[in-house]
Amino acid sequence: xxxxxxxxxxxxxxxxxxxEYRVSCDTCRLSQICLPLALNGEDLDRLERIIQRSKPxxxxxxLYREGAPFESIYAVRSGAVKAFRTTGDGREQVTGxxxxxxxxxxxxxxxxxxxxxxxxxxxxxxxxxxFDSLERLSAHLxxxxxxxxxxxxxxxxxxxxxxxxxSKNAAEERVATLLLSIARxxxxxxxxxxQFRLPMSRIDIGNYxxxxxxxxxxxxxxxxxxxxxxxxxKEIHVLDNAALERAANLGT
Amino acid sequence: xxxxxxxxxxxxxxxxxxxEYRVSCDTCRLSQICLPLALNGEDLDRLERIIQRSKPxxxxxxLYREGAPFESIYAVRSGAVKAFRTTGDGREQVTGxxxxxxxxxxxxxxxxxxxxxxxxxxxxxxxxxxFDSLERLSAHLxxxxxxxxxxxxxxxxxxxxxxxxxSKNAAEERVATLLLSIARxxxxxxxxxxQFRLPMSRIDIGNYxxxxxxxxxxxxxxxxxxxxxxxxxKEIHVLDNAALERAANLGT
DNA sequence: GGCCGGCCATGACACAGATCAAGGCAGCGT
DNA sequence: ACGCTGCCTTGATCTGTGTCATGGCCGGCC
Numbered sequence: 001x002x003x004x005x006x007x008x009x010x011x012x013x014x015x016x017x018x019x020e021y022r023v024s025c026d027t028c029r030l031s032q033i034c035l036p037l038a039l040n041g042e043d044l045d046r047l048e049r050i051i052q053r054s055k056p057x058x059x060x061x062x063l064y065r066e067g068a069p070f071e072s073i074y075a076v077r078s079g080a081v082k083a084f085r086t087t088g089d090g091r092e093q094v095t096g097x098x099x100x101x102x103x104x105x106x107x108x109x110x111x112x113x114x115x116x117x118x119x120x121x122x123x124x125x126x127x128x129x130x131f132d133s134l135e136r137l138s139a140h141l142x143x144x145x146x147x148x149x150x151x152x153x154x155x156x157x158x159x160x161x162x163x164x165x166x167s168k169n170a171a172e173e174r175v176a177t178l179l180l181s182i183a184r185x186x187x188x189x190x191x192x193x194x195q196f197r198l199p200m201s202r203i204d205i206g207n208y209x210x211x212x213x214x215x216x217x218x219x220x221x222x223x224x225x226x227x228x229x230x231x232x233x234k235e236i237h238v239l240d241n242a243a244l245e246r247a248a249n250l251g252t
Numbered sequence: 253x254x255x256x257x258x259x260x261x262x263x264x265x266x267x268x269x270x271x272e273y274r275v276s277c278d279t280c281r282l283s284q285i286c287l288p289l290a291l292n293g294e295d296l297d298r299l300e301r302i303i304q305r306s307k308p309x310x311x312x313x314x315l316y317r318e319g320a321p322f323e324s325i326y327a328v329r330s331g332a333v334k335a336f337r338t339t340g341d342g343r344e345q346v347t348g349x350x351x352x353x354x355x356x357x358x359x360x361x362x363x364x365x366x367x368x369x370x371x372x373x374x375x376x377x378x379x380x381x382x383f384d385s386l387e388r389l390s391a392h393l394x395x396x397x398x399x400x401x402x403x404x405x406x407x408x409x410x411x412x413x414x415x416x417x418x419s420k421n422a423a424e425e426r427v428a429t430l431l432l433s434i435a436r437x438x439x440x441x442x443x444x445x446x447q448f449r450l451p452m453s454r455i456d457i458g459n460y461x462x463x464x465x466x467x468x469x470x471x472x473x474x475x476x477x478x479x480x481x482x483x484x485x486k487e488i489h490v491l492d493n494a495a496l497e498r499a500a501n502l503g504t
Numbered sequence: 505g506g507c508c509g510g511c512c513a514t515g516a517c518a519c520a521g522a523t524c525a526a527g528g529c530a531g532c533g534t
Numbered sequence: 535a536c537g538c539t540g541c542c543t544t545g546a547t548c549t550g551t552g553t554c555a556t557g558g559c560c561g562g563c564c
Contacts (some may be wrong), residue, residue: 214554
C-alpha cells in the first residue's frame, strides 16, 4: 500500500516528461464539456500552453493528498477519480466521483492546501492546470473567468444536492439518484445512459451515500428483483428507466 | 404569509432608495472579515460604488427565491439568514446559516438563476453586490478575483464538511458541531463564544442537520442534563466547552 | 493451478432516531 | 384579557438501516 502511494502524488503530474503525453485540447473530444468550452483560437492556445499532462495514473494512485500545497486543479481526460476527505478518526468520506471532462480540486483554493484527497478508481489520464497561471490568464479572458466562477458554483450546487439527498432520502432513493447521475453524465459524453460499468466499489458507493455496503447490496438486489436493473457485479443495465426515476423520487 | 412574501423579494434589495441606508465599507466594523478584506484605498472605493444597500429585511422576508434570475451576491451586515432549497415534494432543505460578514448567493452563478432561496431569520441588513459589476471589477483587481475564488472554494469545503457530518455523525455530534461552528463565528466577530442566542428555530436546526425537531430537543435536554450547556429556549450558554468538543467528536 | 485477500450477497438481530401523541409555553392579534 | 397559533418538550412505540456473521466469487500472485 505504501509502495503504491510512493509512486503516486502530485509529483507525477506536472513533472517534466509531458512531451510523452502530448494531446491537445483541440483534438480532445471532451473539449466541448471541459474547461476549453469557453474559448477558441488564440485564447485556447494560451490555455493549452499552461496545461500539463503526464503519464496516466494507475488504479489506486493518489492524484493529490489532503493537506498538500494547492497548486493545480485537474481535469479528467479518461478513467475515473474519487475525491474524499479523511475524518479525525481515520475514516474516509467520499465527496465526489469525477468522470472524463469534469474538473476537480477546487476545494484547495481557499486555504492554499487541498481540503480533500483524490484517488484514481481505474487507469486514468489527467490534465493538471496550474492555478496561478489560470488565475492570471482568466483576468485577461473574461469568458474564462466567468467559466471558472461557473464551475465552482456548479460544484457548490452539486454538493447541496448531495446534502439534501443525505438529509432527506431513503437508501433506495439515494442509490437510484446516483445511478441516474452517472447515466446522465455518460449521456453527455455520448455513451450509453442505460448500460455502463461502475468504476467504483460498493464500498465507495456506500461511503458516498452515507450507507453501509450491505445496504447498497440489498438495494441493488431489490432493484434487480423488481426488474428495474440488471446487475452483474459492476456492470449495470437499466431496464426500466421510468421506474428508476420513480425510485429516485425527486433526488435528481 | 403571502403578504409577507409580497413585500420581500429581490425587488427590495437594490432598489432606488439606497441613500437612506448609506453605510460605507470604511466604517463597517465587518470589513475585515467581509468582501473588502482584500482591498484598500481606491480599490475599496470602486467596490463601494457598486454595492447596494436597502432597507432592512424583516424576519421571514425572502432575500431571493430559488429559480429567480441571478443578479447579485449578498453580504449579511446584521441579523441572520438561512439558505434553503425546496425538494420536489415541497419539503425544504436548509443548506446554510449566514451571519454578519458572511457572503451568500454564489450558487446562482453557474446557471444564471438562484439554486436556492434565502430568508431572514430576524431583522437583517444586507448588502447586495451586483455580480456582473463585481466580475468586471475583479478582472482589474487580482486581489479581488482571488478573494472571490477563495470565497467560493470555502463554500465548497464547508458544504463538504456538512456532507461528512450528515453521512457519518450521530445526532449529538451533529448538534454539538453546529453549536461549535456558531460559537467560532461569533468569536470572529468579537462576540461571546460561550453565550449567545440562536437566531433559528429548532425546526431549522433539525432540517439543516438531517434530524427531526424531537431529536434536536432531546439532544439539547441531554446536553443540559450533563452540564455541557444551559439552554433557555434560544439562549445558549456553553458551560463546558471541552465536553462540547468531545461531544462533537471530530465534527468540525 | 491453487491459494489468498478483497469484494459482494444475504440472513438474523439490535438500535438510533423517526413517528405518533399529548401537553406546556410564549407571542401576537383582537 | 383572551384565545389562538406556532414552537418546544417529553414519553411510548415503530422501523429502516446498521451490525454481526457466514459463505460465495473473482482476480492476482506464488
